[in-house]
Amino acid sequence: MQHVEVLRYTAFADPQAGAHGGNPAGVVLDAAALTDDEMLAIAQRVGYSETAFVTGWDGDRVRVRYFSPAAEVPFCGHATVALAVAIAERQGPGQRVFVTRSGDVVLDTVRSAGVVQVAMTSVVPATRPLPDDRLLPLLDLLGLVPDDLDAAHPPLEAFAGNWHPVLVLADADLFHQFRFAPAALADLMRRSGWPATVTVLHPVTPGEYEARNLFPVGRITEDPATGSAAASVGAYLRETGAAVPGDRVVIRQGRHVGRPSVLLVDVPVSGGVTVTGGATPIR
Numbered sequence: 001m002q003h004v005e006v007l008r009y010t011a012f013a014d015p016q017a018g019a020h021g022g023n024p025a026g027v028v029l030d031a032a033a034l035t036d037d038e039m040l041a042i043a044q045r046v047g048y049s050e051t052a053f054v055t056g057w058d059g060d061r062v063r064v065r066y067f068s069p070a071a072e073v074p075f076c077g078h079a080t081v082a083l084a085v086a087i088a089e090r091q092g093p094g095q096r097v098f099v100t101r102s103g104d105v106v107l108d109t110v111r112s113a114g115v116v117q118v119a120m121t122s123v124v125p126a127t128r129p130l131p132d133d134r135l136l137p138l139l140d141l142l143g144l145v146p147d148d149l150d151a152a153h154p155p156l157e158a159f160a161g162n163w164h165p166v167l168v169l170a171d172a173d174l175f176h177q178f179r180f181a182p183a184a185l186a187d188l189m190r191r192s193g194w195p196a197t198v199t200v201l202h203p204v205t206p207g208e209y210e211a212r213n214l215f216p217v218g219r220i221t222e223d224p225a226t227g228s229a230a231a232s233v234g235a236y237l238r239e240t241g242a243a244v245p246g247d248r249v250v251i252r253q254g255r256h257v258g259r260p261s262v263l264l265v266d267v268p269v270s271g272g273v274t275v276t277g278g279a280t281p282i283r
Helices: 036-046 077-091 132-141 172-177 182-192 227-240
Strands: 007-011 023-028 051-058 061-067 094-100 103-112 115-121 126-129 156-159 163-168 198-205 208-217 220-223 248-253 261-266 274-281
Touching: 007 077, 023 036, 023 077, 036 051, 036 061, 051 077, 061 077, 077 094, 077 103, 077 115, 077 227, 077 274, 126 227, 132 163, 132 182, 156 227, 163 227, 172 198, 182 208, 198 227, 208 227, 227 248, 227 261, 227 274
Parallel strands: 023 051, 061 094, 163 198, 208 248
Antiparallel strands: 007 023, 007 274, 051 061, 094 103, 103 115, 115 274, 126 156, 156 163, 198 208, 208 220, 248 261, 261 274
16 A cells, blocks of 8 residues: 555644544545555554545545544544644635535634634434334443433434434433443444444533543544534434524533543534534644
8 A cells, every 4th residue: 555644633622621632533635546445444553533534526525434443434523623624724714515425514614813613514414213122222231221311301313424322311420420341332333323422411501511422443432522423412402402593502522531622513493513623733
């Protein structure tokens, strides 16, 4: 395989944490000549939860694929933001469309005081019931029971590029302390058609949630910041009435893995959910 330049960024870092926060992602700006096996091998060598690969351009439309160390995934939000920042730094800010396996994702980038911010608008989201034959095994693996769920936030599956089960726990101690066996959870996720993360939330204040996104792949067990899940949460909150169109929801994530992150979620009347954040190069 030819030498391939891999850029490294951390996306959605809490400003107070800087490069020590957020979710690391690999970025390959020219992957047009790479095979699937080569992209997977690069993602494995990088070792982050996902690496984004640009496989072609058509004006401002950018064809993008995403690989975890285990397999290709349809979409990855934090790697999308990292890629958008990398392109804006080299070509200037503006609007671009990323063409992904999940559909078209609109990226609006702006530069302020030398820092690039990205507003990522997801594909049209969806929600569906989380049936007991998937919910109950999931709760069991997390050491939870149905009564542990917040009665005001029913469990659902939500989609904004990937399907995520969404659970909300009212008790803060339970949210912070639950544990799981990574291999068993990974097997359940494969069988349930969840290619990305299991999203567990705790409401902190009105309009603010803390999130744990479980992602058992390789050395990784929890994702520090999950853009696709944040967009899915926006769809979930809109569907359940916990947020209304026009709301901006703050999601804090990554504390449990030592990489504090902040994701800003804007809930529209309809259509794609917008998640805003930035990305910092990892030197």
